Amino acid sequence: MQRKFLVGVIGGVTAVVALGGVGTYLLSGTESTTGLDEYTMVTVDGHKALSPDIVAGRTQSKYNPLPWVGEKVTGVTCPTGLKAVTGTKVTCTAKDDAGKSVSIPVSVVKATDSSVTWKFER
Numbered sequence: 001m002q003r004k005f006l007v008g009v010i011g012g013v014t015a016v017v018a019l020g021g022v023g024t025y026l027l028s029g030t031e032s033t034t035g036l037d038e039y040t041m042v043t044v045d046g047h048k049a050l051s052p053d054i055v056a057g058r059t060q061s062k063y064n065p066l067p068w069v070g071e072k073v074t075g076v077t078c079p080t081g082l083k084a085v086t087g088t089k090v091t092c093t094a095k096d097d098a099g100k101s102v103s104i105p106v107s108v109v110k111a112t113d114s115s116v117t118w119k120f121e122r
Contacts, residue, residue, distance in 0.1 A: 031109065031119040032058050042081040049081030050116045056092055059104060059120050063094070071096050076104065082118055084111040092120070 034040055040054050060076040073094035082090055088108040096102050110117040 030062065030122065031117065032062065033115055033117040034058065035115045036084060036113070044081045044083050048084040048113070050084065050118070052078035052081050055082050055090075055106060055118070059092055059106065060094065063104070063120070063122070071102075073102055073104075078106065082106060082108060082116065084108065084113075084116045086111050 034050055034054060036048050036050065040051055042049050042051050055078045056076040059078075060073060063076070064072040073096055076092055076094040078090055078092040080090060082088060086108050088111075090106050092104040092106055094102045094104060105121045106118060107120075108116055108118050
């Protein structure tokens with residue numbers, strides 16, 4: 001009887017850990033696909049680009065979705081729009097809880113006429 005109980009407890013703990021890992025993975029993603037439309041698009045050097053405000057807002061909201069994933073940042077700003085050209089890079093800045101400046105590299109993974117898939121580094 002004790003053996004079945006122990007197997008059940010170990011199975012339950014394993015399931016909880018696996019679900020926690022999957023949840024952390026899903027919530028800690030650093031990649032985002034954003035459509036280019038009249039509300040999100042600007043022009044940079046003659047190219048369609050994702051507005052710096054959109055990149056900053058999305059990065060701040062995804063930077064620390066869970067306390068054990070990374071530090072919390074505030075005041076994220078990006079110097080320019082993110083050109084809809086694969087490989088384009090910008091560095092956004094923010095402040096951590098101690099007020100220290102944090103650099104956040106952002107790059108375009110894929111771009112089409114109607115959307116940009118981009119990611120940031122923690």
